[in-house]
Amino acid sequence: MASINTNAAANQARQALAAAQKELATSRTRIATGKAIGSAKDNGAIHSIATMMTAERSGWTVANDSLARGQSLIATASAGLDAVSDLLRKAREKAVAYRDTSLSTQAKAAIRADIEALLRQIDRTALRTEFDGKKPLADTLTPTTVTQTTTTYTTVTSPYTPPAMSNLVGYTSGSGSRTFAVNGGAAAGRIDLDIDTYSALDVVEVWQGAQRVAATGQPYVSGGAAVGPGAPVTYQNVLSFDYDPANGQSLEFRFNENFGGSGWQINNVVLTPTDPLPTPTTTTTTTSVLASVATNYEFVRSSIGDLEGVAARPMTLNALKLDAIDWNEPAQLFSSLDAALGQAVEAATYYGERASSFDRLIEQNGRLADALETGVGNLVDADLGRESAKLQAGQIKESVATKALAIANAAPQWILSLFKG
Structure with missing residues (x-):
C-alpha cells in the first residue's frame, strides 16, 4: 500500500544503515585500540578477570622494581667490600713487615x-x-643473643628397602623442580622419605599412581589414603605413608613440581614393616653475638608483597675490631687484620649469594608477568585480521544501506505523478 504518512522501506533502510554504522564503529574502535574488550560493557565477566590479571601482573612488575633496587644496594655493597678487602690486604702486607724485629x-x-x-x-x-640512604657496610654493632631451634629426625635403615629407593640417597644436591620415579617393590610397609630443604622454601610430594599419598606440611595418613597438596617447608622433614604394592608399584617423589624451589637433598628413604613413625628431636641453642642495629634491608619479592632481605655487613674499624690496636704487639696486629680480612671475605660471599638470589627472583617474576600479560591478551585483544575483514564488510553494508535509504525516500515521489496533467 502506498502512503505519504509512512515509508516502511525507508524505515528498514534506516535501521540497516544504523546497524552497519554500529558494526563499523565497533570494528574501527577494536582496530584503533587493539582490544576486543575495552570496557565492562563489552563483556563484564571477562573484563573483570582481565582487570584482576592485569593488577597481578602490575604487582610482579612492582616487585621486580623493588628487587632491582635491592640489586643496586648489593652491587654498591660489593663494590665497597672490594675496596675494603684491597685495603686490608695492603695493611696485612705492611703488618708482616712491621713484625720484623731488625x-x-x-x-x-x-x-x-x-x-x-x-x-x-x-x-x-x-x-x-x-645507596638510597642505606649504609650496608657501616651499621653499628650491639651485643645480643640469638636463639636457634633445630628440629631433626632419626630414620632407620631397613633391609626391606628396594635398591631403587636406596639409590636416591646419592642425590645430595638437587635444586629447583625434579621428579624421581622408582619401583616401590613387591613388599608392603611404611615408607619414610627424609629430606633437607635447608633455609629456603621447598615443596615435596609423593605420588602412588594417580594419588598423592604424602606431602610436606600434611600429616601422615594411615592406609595409604590421599593427602592434600604440599605446603612450602624449610630444613629437615620426613614424609611418611603406608605403601601397598596392590595400588601400583610406581612411586614418584616430586620436588617443587609447581613451585620455584631452591636447594634440597634426600637424606634417606626406607621401607619398614612395623617400625614406629619417625619422631622429631628439637634442640634449642642460645649464643651471644654482635648484631647490627640497623639491619636487614627488605625489598618486595612478589605480587602479594612478600619481602626479601639483605642484611648489613659492617666493615667499619669498630665492626672489624681494628679501632683499638696494641702497636707493641705486632703479632696481635697481624692476627686482627687476618680476622678482619676473613670477615670481609665472608661478607663478599654473602652479597654474592644475595645477588644470585635476586637475579633468580627477577627472572622468575618476569616470566610470571609475561605469562599474565599473554593471558590478558588472549582474553581481551582483538583479532586484527578478522576485524579488518569485518570493517570492509561493514563499509559495504553502509554503502548499500545508504543507497537503499535514498531509493526508499525517493519512492513516494511517484504518487505526485498521479496528480500531474
Missing part, C-alpha cells in the same frame, strides 16, 4: 703511619658506601 724505630714508625692511613681509609670507605 727494623729501626724510625722505620717501624713509618710503617705504622702507613697502616694507620690504610685503616682510616677502610673506615671512610665503609661509611661512604651508601
